[in-house]
Amino acid sequence: MPRVTFIEPQGRTVAIDITVGCSLMQAATSHGVAGIAADCGGACACATCHGYVEGDVATALDAPDASEAAMLEAVAAEFRPNSRLSCQVKASAGIDGLVFRIAERQD
Amino acid sequence: MNAPVSDIELYSTPALLEPFENYRALRDLGAAVWLSAYDMFVLTRFADVRAALANPAVFSSAGGVTMNQEMNDKLRGGLLCSDSPQHDVLRKIIERPVTMKALAELRQRVSDEAEVVVERLVAQREFDVATELAQHLPVTIVSELVGLPEEGRERMLQWAPANFDCFGPINERTTAAFPIVGEMVNYAFTQCVPGKLKPGGWAQMIWDAADRGEIDASICPFLMNDYMGPSLDTTIFATTSAIWLFARHPEQWRQVCANPALIPAAINEVVRIESPIQTFSRYVAQDHVIDGVTLPAGSRAIVAFGSANRDERKWGDPEVFRIDREASAEHLGFGFGEHQCVGANLARLEIRALLSALAKRVERFELVEMKRGVNNVLRGIEHCVVRVH
Numbered sequence: 001m002p003r004v005t006f007i008e009p010q011g012r013t014v015a016i017d018i019t020v021g022c023s024l025m026q027a028a029t030s031h032g033v034a035g036i037a038a039d040c041g042g043a044c045a046c047a048t049c050h051g052y053v054e055g056d057v058a059t060a061l062d063a064p065d066a067s068e069a070a071m072l073e074a075v076a077a078e079f080r081p082n083s084r085l086s087c088q089v090k091a092s093a094g095i096d097g098l099v100f101r102i103a104e105r106q107d
Numbered sequence: 108m109n110a111p112v113s114d115i116e117l118y119s120t121p122a123l124l125e126p127f128e129n130y131r132a133l134r135d136l137g138a139a140v141w142l143s144a145y146d147m148f149v150l151t152r153f154a155d156v157r158a159a160l161a162n163p164a165v166f167s168s169a170g171g172v173t174m175n176q177e178m179n180d181k182l183r184g185g186l187l188c189s190d191s192p193q194h195d196v197l198r199k200i201i202e203r204p205v206t207m208k209a210l211a212e213l214r215q216r217v218s219d220e221a222e223v224v225v226e227r228l229v230a231q232r233e234f235d236v237a238t239e240l241a242q243h244l245p246v247t248i249v250s251e252l253v254g255l256p257e258e259g260r261e262r263m264l265q266w267a268p269a270n271f272d273c274f275g276p277i278n279e280r281t282t283a284a285f286p287i288v289g290e291m292v293n294y295a296f297t298q299c300v301p302g303k304l305k306p307g308g309w310a311q312m313i314w315d316a317a318d319r320g321e322i323d324a325s326i327c328p329f330l331m332n333d334y335m336g337p338s339l340d341t342t343i344f345a346t347t348s349a350i351w352l353f354a355r356h357p358e359q360w361r362q363v364c365a366n367p368a369l370i371p372a373a374i375n376e377v378v379r380i381e382s383p384i385q386t387f388s389r390y391v392a393q394d395h396v397i398d399g400v401t402l403p404a405g406s407r408a409i410v411a412f413g414s415a416n417r418d419e420r421k422w423g424d425p426e427v428f429r430i431d432r433e434a435s436a437e438h439l440g441f442g443f444g445e446h447q448c449v450g451a452n453l454a455r456l457e458i459r460a461l462l463s464a465l466a467k468r469v470e471r472f473e474l475v476e477m478k479r480g481v482n483n484v485l486r487g488i489e490h491c492v493v494r495v496h
Contacts, residue, residue, distance in 0.1 A: 022433055029368040030431070039207070039455060041371030042436030046207050046452055074207060087436065107211040 002096035006051075009035045009104045020093065024086035024100055025049045035102035042087035047074040048106040049086040054099040058082060061089065061098075077103035110141040110148065110400045117142065117149070117386070117409075118174070118275050123481050126385060127426075130414035138398035139408070145174065145276045147388065147407040151414035153421035153439070155397055159389060159410055160443040163190055166408065168446055170390020173274040174409065174483075175281060181273075181292070185329040187337075187446070194445060197326075200316045201333050204252070204309040205453045213252075214456060220244060221460035229468045229495055233475065236491040241346035244457040245339050253334045254308015259294050266291035267339035268482055270332070274387070275483025295331035309334055333449075341383045342454045344480075344487025346461060348381035349374070351491050352428050354472035359430050364466045370459050373430040377458075378416075379438035380428050385413035385486050387442075412439045413486060471496040 001017040006028055008014065018027040028036050037048035044067050053061060061084075064072060068088040072079060086100060113136055115129050116122055122129055133140050133151045142149050150156050159166040169190035171179025182188040186197045203209065224243045228234045242264065250260050269287035272280045304311045310331060317324040353360040363369055391406045402408055416438050417425040441448040448454070473494040480489035 026372070026433065029372070030366065032366065032368070036368075038368070038371050039459070040436070040452065041373075041375040041455070043375065043441075043451075044436075045447075046455075048207070107207075107214075 002091050002093055002098070004091070004095060004098045004100055006033045007099065007101045008033060009102055018091035020091050022091050024051075024084075024089045024091070026087070027091070028086060028100075028102075033102070035106070036086060037106040038087060040087075044068055044071055044085060044088055047071045047076070047085065050075040050077060050083060050103040050106060051086055052080055052082045052101040052103070053084050053089070054082065054101055055097055057095055057098045060094055064088060075103065076107050077105050108141060108401075110139055110402075111137040112141045112143055114143045116144045117411075118145070118278055118280075118483055120481055123385075123483070123486075124479055126413060126486075127417060130411060130417060133411075134414060134418060134420075137400065139400040139402060142409070145409075147174065147409055148391075148402055149386075149409040149411055150397070151411045151418070153415040153418040156410045156412065156415040156439055157443050159408065160439070160446070163194075163445055165391065165393050165395045166389035166410075167392040168194070168389060170392060171407075172387045172389060174276040174386075174388050174407070175273075177277075177285070178273045178281075178288075181288075182329070182332070184326045186333045186449070191445070196322065197330070197333075198445075198449065200313060200321060201330060202449045203312060205450055207452055210452055210456055213453075217244065217248070217456055217460045218463070220247060221457075221464045225461065225464035225468065229465075233492065233494045236350045236493055237343070237347045237487075237489055240350070240461065241343040242339075244461065245342045248453070248457065249335065249338050251305075252308060253310050254305030255310065255335070256298050256303045256305075259298055262290060262294070263335065263339060266294075267336060268480070268485060270336040271340065271384075271485045272483045278483070280481075280483050291332070291335065292328075295328045295335070299328065299331040337448070338450050338453070340482075340485055340487065342450075342457055344383040344485060345374070345378055345381070345454065346458050347488045347491050348383070348486075349377040349458065349462065350465075350472055350493060351474065351477060351488055352377060352381065354474040354493055356428050357471050359428060360472065361470075362430060363462065364470065367463055367466050369430055370462050370466070371455065372432075372435055373462070374455055374458050375435040375438060376428060376430050376432055378440035379422075379432075379435055380416065380425075381486060382413045382416050382438070382440040383487055384440070384484055386411050386484055412442070415439045465495075469495045 040046035269284040272284035441451040475492040478490040
């Protein structure tokens with residue numbers, strides 16, 4: 001299972017082995033990782049599961065699709081080129097080693 | 108016509124109470140089936156419902172989304188029964204008070220209200236979820252924030268289900284509901300007007316948009332329905348269904364209590380499995396082929412969200428209530444595409460606030476008594492007495 005490291009807003013790091021097909025948001029919320037609100041439960045409708053993908057593996061991710069790109073315009077924290085909505089990034093073997101830095105605020 | 112035909116009566120009382128066997132039969136019969144009882148097509152599979160909702164050029168809403176012409180004529184001009192470009196103009200106005208940004212300002216207040224009502228009911232120990240818990244936030248929000256005048260407000264809980272009964276094909280339910288909807292329309296035209304509306308409220312904001320020339324003032328009364336109609340029973344039924352499901356699946360509630368961050372996902376699973384809005388329709392604006400079946404321009408196609416959300420082709424175990432379901436966010440219970448429920452985030456906010464407050468106080472719900480309601484398009488429970496432990 002690919003391992004993803006989450007960095008919470010306060011700095012704590014949590015490494016999670018994620019089942020392939022599960023989203024970063026789902027892994028984070030089920031493991032008690034702080035800082036992700038995910039108000040819409042993963043429907044790409046609220047922009048409150050925002051963070052930044054880091055590490056070499058980040059460059060290999062597919063770009064956000066049109067709905068995610070539209071929602072990313074509504075994030076509360078700073079939008080950066082490596083901004084992603086964690087509910088839209090699904091685990092695959094290729095993301096092993098990914099770092100996800102959770103945004104400092106979600107509203 | 109080359110569609111498979113079925114004489115299943117989806118809108119009979121027994122069918123509305125227990126739709127799922129019918130849905131399954133229709134899914135297995137074909138992607139698009141002609142319902143001889145109603146002279147319209149029905150799409151019941153997840154992939155086809157989703158594709159239709161994503162294709163407004165073919166599956167038009169301006170041509171009406173209800174299953175009878177009279178109601179389609181009444182609703183023309185509002186957001187629900189509109190196509191682009193008018194749709195985009197109306198949606199931008201209607202959604203202003205319910206965007207995430209706007210809702211962020213409401214969050215604390217909704218949470219505080221939820222704490223108060225839950226604290227009171229938990230102390231009472233036994234209560235009817237449907238009437239004592241689930242109605243509170245939607246009714247409070249709709250009256251106060253929309254800014255409806257006090258006079259006539261108490262009728263809102265009769266108007267909302269009548270509104271949806273009028274979406275069905277003409278039957279005894281539709282016929283009985285039209286006069287009640289008439290009252291709501293009259294209220295919208297005579298009472299929901301500047302001077303009687305609360306200044307700064309959502310309804311007043313629609314009139315302000317007309318003053319600024321963004322829309323024609325003549326459609327403002329129709330837009331009142333876009334706030335009053337869909338924001339009550341839908342959220343109320345989702346809330347009641349949630350508690351009913353948790354009462355019957357205590358191990359799912361234990362997961363929620365152990366990790367309240369799972370509540371948004373749980374709400375999605377509730378809306379998937381008990382979709383408060385089971386069916387709408389679309390007007391077929393151009394000849395269209397689905398799986399070899401031609402839907403001719405001018406025909407009507409029912410989009411069965413309640414069936415799509417239980418399609419075994421999409422969901423491995425659709426009959427199972429599982430809050431950890433990976434794809435739960437993909438349900439079509441809020442619709443999909445440009446007409447996706449504009450109030451979805453408000454509904455989520457309200458339901459989440461109640462479930463959070465309950466998760467702090469309740470280990471287990473014991474189901475005492477339950478009675479399902481019957482409505483042409485709504486699926487919900489009218490009485491759900493629980494005892495909390």
